[in-house]
Amino acid sequence: MTLSKFKTACTVMLIALVTGCAQPFPEVEENFEASWKTNEYQAEAYLIPTADEAFARRVALVRNATSSIDMTYFSWDKNTLGLMLLDELKQAADRGVQVRITLDDLLVFNEKWLAELNEHDNIQIRIFNPFNSRKMGWIGRAFDFAGNQKKLDNRLHEKYFNVDHYSMILGGRNIGDEYFGFSKDANFFDMDTLFTGDIIKPFANNYESLWASEYVTPINELIYVKKGSDYRQFGNAYAKSTKKNPEVLAVIERSISRLQQPNAIPVEVTPVFDSLHKLHDNKPYFRTRAERTISEHLDSAKTAVISTPYIVPSDGEFRTIDRLTSNNTDVTLITNSSASNDSGFIPAYYEEHRTELLKKGVNLLEYKDDAINEDHYYHADTYYHNKTVILDSKLTYIGSSNFDPRSDNLNIEFGVFVHSPKFAKQIEHYLLSKKSELYWQVGLNKEMKPVWFSGDTVTTKNPNYSSIHKATNWIFRKMNSESEL
Template sequence: MPATNNRYPWRSGCEAALIAEGEQALAVRLALIARARHSILAQYYSWEEDVSGKLLLGALLQAARRGVRVRLLVDDLYSGSNRYLESLAAEPNIRIRLFNPFWLRLARPWGWPLEILFSFRRLNHRMHNKLLVVDDDWALVGGRNIGDSYLGLGRERHFVDLDILIRGPVCADLVSDFLGYWRSRWSHVLHHLSWFRLPESLALANNAFLLHLMEPELARLFGVEPQLLAVDLPPLHWHPVSAQAFMDAPGKGARLRRQPTAAGRALLAQLDGLQQSLDIVTPYLVPTRHFYRTLRRMIRRGCSARVLTNSLAATDMPLAYAGFRSRCTRLLKTGLSLFELRPEAGRCLHAKLALFDRRSLLVGSLNLDPRSFYLNTEIALLLEGASLVAEVEAWLEQQLIAQQAWSVTLREEGISWAGSAIEPETSAWRRGLIRLAGWLPVHHLL
């Protein structure tokens, strides 16, 4: 086990299960909340005001009313307009806090440019963590935010993503880190999301609707099958693992000095100790200097490396793809094997994982771009367990088959995507914008 300079040691005696399908991820979250008896801790970058977002808020409301203590921490950037959060905050057993909030609440997001103009460094620091802990003994860590596209209910876009459900001693470390965020100066009690407080009558009506939405008959009207609301966990394949938790300090990214995230340091430490192979899945591939140099040294030692990322046709962040495109030739010259996900049926890659020598696995919220390495706070689990790694490897191989991903190679005439000199299934207008954006020095803002 290479040293990772982490404040938490390895925890043995844990069990973990891979959650690969969106609807399964929603069912697991609902079942965990339904099973809760004492406490629920939830920490998310984005909590959408859509069907899955309302379902999970309804589940939290049910838990609170049967005596479970609920604490929910969300980043203000994408969650601060969800007025259902404000409705829940009035409940006695629910506490909600916003991470690094915008103070100009009127006409959001149109008022943001003015505040960003005067507080850019502060507001550019976001909490990208995704974590759910139930009764201090069950935890869900991965790449999924709360929203229909992540949890199998999306109609236009479907995110290909992963979670790890884990139980055992490592959960105590995750609880400790969550409480560090909860008590930090970056987390502020949610009183109201606009300049005026939500009327009590409307808050009560919102909460009543959330509870009714948990009824199978009403949920079916919103496209939710009754089996997703079951109290029991869906069938899962459990694996014995050893685990180590990595979570950034809440103030990481707000400092002037650039230091890689805790998960980023764990990734680099594992690369330094690799002997055979590296497999990485990341939706955004804009390698930092730290990562590029470590990757090049690793390949020169004789290790193989494969990366799966989004294609231009599939990505939800064209600016991130522009940063990748301007570095693609340099990456391929290292000997890296590169693949891009095809955009079949609205698919978009959002999973974040790394496999090391087919013996250990890093999974969490870390993207391979400057934002994740230096600005955002991130969370990850480093896991060792032969059967879990084998299941994740099988999932990755399924994504890499010809029907799922294109191979990107370097030829004498330039970059080739499965034999084509241009990015497949894209318009000339979109390709031109990407080339233009690649010249702009804004990739640290991704």
């Protein structure tokens, strides 16, 4: 999601929450999901090392596809990379490849440029949990949400890219310039992993369940496109983008031409999926299943690295962190600083919990708002978006969940636990090899107030976070909307 879109979405959520209210945390019985069974699968895992390669890999896979391409994303932007990938998918469909795309509806309005592609004989696009309002922009969405919050609060947050049921990419990236370092305005520091092997089958089965469910609607039932349009609006949008950003396309083609055979690692992988029942009861199916899957590891871990862009407690508690620290686990938490966070809401609550986390003994790293990622083509504002957990440098979580209240109770999520010391160390290197350049180390002074350290710089003022936020943060906290974040 671009920065401007996210700010707009926050404004809409503000309007909706003012006119409505945040949903309460659901009651969860003690034995909830106690019967959840997990299976381990063999796989080969390749941590894609740079942002531009993450996009180049997708294009290369599409160009070499022979039978099928299935995808799920929370957002797909109408910008250079979003349009380029759609054009590649159309060319694959022209060759006879069956293309299916599932998108969440939060950022899909009356997108005729997108709906046109559904007219292709080999392309199907379905929209998850659609809004009623489509032509009135964000204001229409806000009033739609306020009147139908219980239904519309649940969103599809999975990121899934499966080509020929042979290669699969999982991670935190959606599709758009800002997820691959090509936005001139703002980019995300994010991560993707390419998988092959037996692990693809359970994910394919999960996709089929979603595709066949009552919760997705063919896009042509929501957005009217004149028959015989010959993809005119899509073609015009792509041509305009190509003319505007030829250097970006040249860089991408160069990245594709330089791709080599992935140096994948043989691993054992345990998948965890959410339940569509969440749309009815908002219970934390994925979170509970994930914690039950690694329960023994959580209780025995000597070290833990937790990476998430959004630090918000569930029902006022950091239960997993408390579980780890009670066992004297050395916990490192990596997240956005207040200034680097792309959400206007999260810092309001995080400001209240930072000191609490430090008092628990957490080693806290906050992403700098002026951090420079060398693999980004444009160096603009950057936001932290990585989602992972690493236990004892052996067990690693890769997936879509932020492990925050919205991921726990409202969004549909999934992920995998990768059993491999070698892979875990690669993830640690990816996140922490440039620790001093990318992060503030946060601690407590004698007065038990936060202190930020970086090299020779020491400050007790929240870095680059102006005092003007005090007023807006107070308003956000008064809204008591933690369960929505």
